Amino acid sequence: MSSMDPIRNLIASLPVIDLVNAGFGGISSVGRVTNNPVWELVGRPDIxxxxxxxxxxxxxxxxxxxxxxxxxxxxxxxxxxxxxGDVRPEDIHSIEDIINKIPQIPAEAFKKGVISSVPKNRINTVVTTSGTSGSVSYLVRDFGSLIRLGMIIVNYIANPGATQVLKEQKRFEGNLSKIVKYALTNFYVAPLLPEPNEASTWFTSAFKSLIPFMKMFGIPYDFHLKGFEFNPEKILEEIKEQSKKNKMVFLVGFHYVYNELMKYMDEVGETLELDPDGSNLCFTITAGGWKKLSGEAIDKKAFEKKLVDHFGVYEPYIVDAYGFGESNTIAIDFCPEGNMHLSPGVMAVTRDPKTLEVQDYGDAGLISVWDPTMLSFPSFVISDDIVKLSKPFECDGCGVITQTIEFVGRAEKAELRSCGLKTEQILNDENKKALEIVRAKTLRSGIGF
Structure with missing residues (x-):
């Protein structure tokens, strides 16, 4: 028996979802009383x-x-x-003012220097990301910004996510407490990632935001790329061993890491049977660009079929996540209708890649967000990802009320050149000096670029 088992069993006996929502609601109330609307928004259990x-x-x-x-x-x-245009905070009175007045920074700006809104002693981690130019952005995160992202993800798991599983898994008899008890006594998370102190990608950062919550609930986890060592034989043995004790295995990783692992499985003729019918509630979480795997193009459905065939997982529980380092933006496609739902913590539009004008819903353009949950730097950003965004709606499949997002591709280098030149002129020597310091201190982060 693990030393954590008694704690997990104790927690599983409690009304966990109610307690989580009460905790979130308390945070929202404190935010409202203390005039901090960021916490008021993020803490809403019904976000x-x-x-x-x-x-x-x-x-x-x-x-x-x-x-x-x-x-x-x-x-x-x-x-x-x-x-x-000399825009000031007192000029903003409406949603239209946000869209038309609050300046958004092109993602390329973060490659020119460190942009930060918090003191150095509050920086908890640094996320790196490469854009269309191939150069690297260094994006600071404070603890509060990480926790707010974690809260949005945990809220999704505890509310619409759990409700959706409950509808499908009849053995829990519509009883949410039964599914929570099963999860907390069988949960094991297997990130196919380096440890957060070894890598600096947005996906690793997103996972790091969940670690305090996993520790709180006594959920075991192992990073299977520690020290950037890829040992497929060891990874498979550890997953098989853990799955004997914890049937609810969550695999979490970049698409190309899964791909390399499956290549090894083909070479040795090995497959797993983790959860063919979904009854164990094993989930396979993917992120990081399934369209290119070491130069190999692959269809999303074909990739999901490979995961099913190799790991013996239930196809509806293969979940793709989307995000980018310049924001706490997260989108999740755990939906019977196949929709990828965008986090309601951010406000998003698309912009024409040539003119940067705001587009109508459904038009492919540069995703542009105003993210209040990120207070370590101004996450009012024009990304170099081209996507399609829907109008917010209530999804018949999973019940969430959000925009949906469809990733189309990456912008060409020239499409943001004018914005990049403008920001480079504004960045001062202190920003550029700080960039060199952060670059020197940031650990290698080739995984996830």
Whole structure:
């Protein structure tokens, strides 16, 4: 018996979902009372199913708060605002003002220097990401920004995610407490990732945001690429051994790591049978660009079939996640209708790659977000990902009320050149010096680029 088993059993005997939602609700209430609308928004237990009128009200308050925070604490962004029509926090009164007035930074700006809205002693980690130019961005994260992302993900798992599983798995008899008890006594997380202190990708950072919650609930986990060592034989043995004790295995990793593992399995003629019918509630979480695997193009459905054939997992429980390092933006496609739902913690539009004009819903363009949950730097960003966004709607399949996102591709280098030149002119020597310091201190992060 593991030393954590008694703790897990004790927690499993409690009304966990109710306690989680009560805790989140308490955080939201404290945010409201203390005039911190960012925590008020993130703490809402119903954030994934909130009516749009209320969500927009909270987003407006949170984004105004974040805008003032960045304007007051980030010299670069304040200068950028002055150079973009001298926009000030007191100019923002509506959602339309956010879209039309609050300046968004092109993702390329983060390759030119460190942009930060928090003191150095509050920086918890640094995320790196490469863009269309191949150069690297260094993106600082404070603990609060990490926790807010973790809360949004945990909220999804505890509410719409658990409800969806409950509808499908009849053996739990519609009883949420039964599924929670099963999960907390059988859960094992197997990230096919380096440890967070060894890598600096957005996906590793997103997983890091969940670690405090896993520790809180006594959920065991092992990083299977420690020290960037890829030992497929050892990985498979550890997963098989853990699955004997913890039937509910969560595999988490980049698509190409799965692909390399499956190549090894083909070579040695080995397959697993983790959860063919979904009754064990094993989930396979993927992220990081399934369209290219070491130069190999692969169809998403074909890739999912490979996962089913090699790991013996249930196809509906293969979940793809989307995000990018310049934001806490997260999107998840755990939906019977195949929709990838965008986090309601951010407000998003698409922009025409040539003109940067805001587009209609459904048009392919650069995803542009105003993310109030990220207070370590101004996450009001024009990404170089081209996507299609839907209008917010209530999904008949899973019940969430969000926009959906469809990844189309990456922007060409030239498409953001004018924005990049503008931001490079505004970045001062101090920003560029800080970039060199962070670059020197940041651990190698080839996984996930």
């Amino acid at each position: 994934w199913t909130m009516k749009q009128t209320k969500l927009k009200e909270l987003q407006l308050k949170a984004i105004k708060y974040a805008f003032k925070h960045h304007y007051d604490n980030c010299d670069f962004y304040r200068n950028y605002c002055k150079d973009s």
